[in-house]
Amino acid sequence: MDSPLLADGTSIDQLQLAFDPAGLAVLNAILGLVMFGVALDMRPSDLGALVRAPRAAAVGLVSQFLLLPALGFVLAGVVAPTPSMALGMMLVAACPGGNISNFLTSLAGGRVGLSVGMTAVSTLAAVVATPLNLAFWGRLSPATAPLVTRFSLDPLDLAGTLALLLVLPVTVGMAVNAWLPRVAGALRKPFKVGSLLFFAAFVLIAFAKNLDAFVVAIRLVFLPVLLLNGAALGLGYGAARLVGLPEPDRRAIAIEVGIQNSGLGLVIVFTFFGGLGGMAVVSAWWGIWHILAGLSVASAWVWWDRRRALALSRPG
Secondary structure, eight states: OOOOBOTTSOBTTTOBOOOOHHHHHHHHHHHHHHHHHHHTTOOHHHHHHHHHSHHHHHHHHHIIIIIHHHHHHHHHHHHOSSHHHHHHHHHHHHSOBOTTHHHHHHHHTOOHHHHHHHHHHHHHHHHHHHHHHHHHHHHHSTTTHHHHHHTTOOHHHHHHHHIIIIIHHHHHHHHHHHHOHHHHHHHHHHHHHHHHHHHHHHHHHHHHHTHHHHHHHHHHHHHHHHHHHHHHHHHHHHHHHHTTOOHHHHHHHHHHHHSBOHHHHHHHHHHHSTTBHHHHHHHHHHHHHHHHHHHHHHHHHHHHHHHHHHHHHSOO
16 A cells, blocks of 8 residues: 655654644543433443344444454455555544434334443443454554554553543433433533534644645545445444344344444544554544434434335325
8 A cells, every 4th residue: 555645755654643632632622422321311221232142233233342343354455545544544433432322223213222222331341342442453554563563552451441431421421321310311412412513623723733644645634434334324224134133133233343432543543652643534534424324324224114105094
């Protein structure tokens, strides 16, 4: 993979995006608030429901943490234009479900309880699964292995960071929802809306500070992100259909596998990879694209359901 050059002759694979320590602290805080807001919708009973009906959850989690990282590795080797973008695709594929998956599942007519439970389990499992997947697949590719070595990625260090960023806010959020339901009800909507707005503003500021890099890189990463996201949605739905799960479960799993926590990806890029250009662009663009794709897929399912209901209601 030959790395394209920016206007000043800098390679995208050599580019370190501008981000000061204060900006990284803000990103960490935003991610913590996002995960706290997500956890305000979670209850211990959501996890219990998965235990009582484990087949759907098992299909979703295997797709999320085993099949999707493998698929991301294969696609990165085929369509990623540079090694740093290939590693960014592997990173996104290794992240847990995104924070809007539950909303999109509800919109699409999927089983929301399964989506919420999977979000909780995948978020907690990501403390171990994300570092292991990123280290394994990143070192397996001859193109990306030098980057993993260059930045001395330590899965244990990454796991410790993820425990702080994911487990702590999720645990606190679930506790507030369980013990202070009125407080959780009052906080739920402001946290959801506010955290998304803050994250969007953060990404836009990052774009503005590194405009030259993003102008070149977005053009290159558009197709790889589109293909990986489409493959992830198809993988979740296809795996659920293959084992005979009902349609609401298929939709929930498809969205859960296709909507990745790109905010977590950005934190990892800036904390462990020094803002490596291609990785950052993939994570940032994924955060925008997967919302557009998720809304489009959910809307298509709503249209299909209405059309089917109309056809069934006609006499004869």
